[in-house]
Amino acid sequence: MTEQTPLLGGQVVISKPALQQLFDALRTAGYSLIGPTVREDAIVYDEIAQLTDIPIGWADEQAPGTYRLRRRDDQAHFGFVVGPHSWKRYLSPPSLRLFATRRTGDGFSVETSNDPPPRYAFIGVRACDLVAIAVQDRVFVEGPVQEPHYKARRERAFVLAVNCTEPGGTCFCASMRTGPRCSSGFDLALTELDDAFLCEVGSALGAQMLSAVEWRPAGAFELSRARQAMADALTRMGRGLNTHNLPELLYDNLEHPHWANVAERCLSCANCTMVCPTCFCSDVQETSDLVGETAARVRVWDSCFNREFSYVFGGHLRPNTRARYRQWLTHKLASWTDQYGVLGCVGCGRCITWCPVGIDLTQELAAIRGEGQL
Amino acid sequence: MNSTLAKGHWSPATGHPMVPQPAVITHVQPEAHGVMTYTLGFRDPAVGEAYRFHPGQFNMLYLPGIGEAAISISSDPAEPAALRHTVRIAGNVTQAISRMEAGGVIGVRGPYGNSWPVDRAVGNDLIIVAGGIGLAPLRPVIYHVLRHRADYGKVTILNGARLPADLLYPQEYDDWRSHDIEVVVTVDRADETWKGRVGVVPILFYALRPDPKRTTVFTCGPEIMMHFVVYEALARRVPKDRIYLSLERNMKCAVAFCGRCQYGPTFLCKDGPVLSYDRIEPFFTVEEF
Ligand SMILES: Cc1cc2nc3c(=O)[nH]c(=O)nc-3n(C[C@H](O)[C@H](O)[C@H](O)COP(=O)(O)OP(=O)(O)OC[C@H]3O[C@@H](n4cnc5c(N)ncnc54)[C@H](O)[C@@H]3O)c2cc1C
Ligand code: SF4
Ligand code: SF4
């Protein structure tokens, strides 16, 4: 079998139908496949089994406040970018029972869950989202305290990444230096060519999975076509963001009149934080049965746009949208760097697309910088 | 296979950093209207043995079926076995705690947060300024000073409450005073029994002439009060990095996961709650930050 296991860091070519063999190999190895699939007029991440479950021949058209699917005139397998879901839905789910307690004669005991954590294979992870996962790693496993649920899911996950050759209308990963090419954090990374996939081997596990798949070494022609596609993608970014001294820009402009301008448009709906792949804020709630015998600590996604988020005895500290939007953007693009050494935005464009009123952070920042005209 | 896949061990319930430890309430001390101090002892002796805290740190107190709240430790750090928390009834959790009696069991996890820099302040004069429940997280500092009185110069406690009946720990002031600590007390509104000062805490600063070269200020209380304390301290040329505030934000996790306690670059549950003024100055004056 050795000759059938490609080298780490190597590039191989697999035919498009052969991707099904990889899916099968992953399922045989015990993974649940989570990948893009069409539901309710959007491409979401859900459990998939067959190659035909992914949106072959579909594209997404994205603009501020707008998302539309359309048929492509080819059979591209990954001819779309990112949708309203991100992988955080699986690594730190919207609602997660952290642990349970049971009342006992002399107080309470803590109940252990014996369910093993899910073992996911993420299919079609884009470059921006690989970086977003690495950003959340810093929050949940690389800090002084580790979150065991995230850690277990993360350690067990298999990552099949996809390089973006056709960036979307709200994408700006190039300015954030997070894409469109996947540079690390994957087991395997595909580049879609007209008739086949170029597949880069990012880990020993990735190489091992390929042993069940028909592949051949990549030729110089395929390598150069993929390189060209990536170079073209860089020039086709929907948007750009000037990242120069972003933290200073925001810290110096906490009283900028533009915050009030955004607040006139922003609905404080929290969509942007829900779709953002790096936003991690949560609430912890107590649920209990009717008689109070058992209780559980449940973590649910929360948002700095929610009123309760800033509640302390005596009032809400950020009582209006101006204060909340300022908190959000200042966290993403300034204090995140102090906290984690990286920016909290990877340029995926989701918050722009899924904002019901089309607020575009790249433009809001340009306005604060004094560059943009709204 | 990937080596991490081979690991079958999975025990997040006991291993989760947010799991509380059962503790027994050994004593309940009414302090003021709606404020009580609970003395707690961990049920598991090994947990109690290992437990240590620094002045200014807090615990998350948990009641099954109700929830959790961040509560400062208000007792002597040299006696970690008699862990005290002074709780003001504010909402769900504190209300439910107030219905508990000696013998009741409560969940405790901690200690969390950083502490008042009592070591850095050695050799300095101390001005401790507290408003209302804000004296609770400062009481461990006072106990520390009582035990190490020679380490500090002049020590002044400026303490205020809304009403005379709201003053915390009045029975201890004489003991503090007997250790050469000046305790100055004021209330916002007097009643017929009150013979002391009336007015807000920062006014007590007017009489002080601190030596800026050797003064450290510790303050905790309503944020509006701390604004004036900072103002008065700066007016007396106390350096910004010698003015320490304990800030309060909503806290759900205490382990930097929930994001609620952010204050600019800091998570108050991890980098705070005690911050020196030089670190927060850019944000402290920003409204609704
Ligand atoms: C580091 C730190 C240390 C602390 N130390 C202490 C201490 O030593 N002692 C102490 O007593 N407290 C302390 N606190 C404060 C304490 O954690 C809060 O008061 C906490 O909210 C109490 O929890 P609770 O469930 O009782 O009240 P909560 O349920 O949080 O409610 C607080 C109050 O607000 C009301 N309320 C709740 N939600 C809302 C809403 N959405 N809109 C309007 N009103 C609402 C409630 O009815 C109640 O009046 C500390 C806080 C921090 C961060
Ligand atoms: S802030 Fe917007 S563009 Fe940036 S990572 Fe989050 S959702 Fe994507
Ligand atoms: S910026 Fe847009 S998506 Fe975010 S809270 Fe405001 S209206 Fe909602």
Ligand code: FES
């Ligand atoms: S309390 Fe959750 S991040 Fe600090």
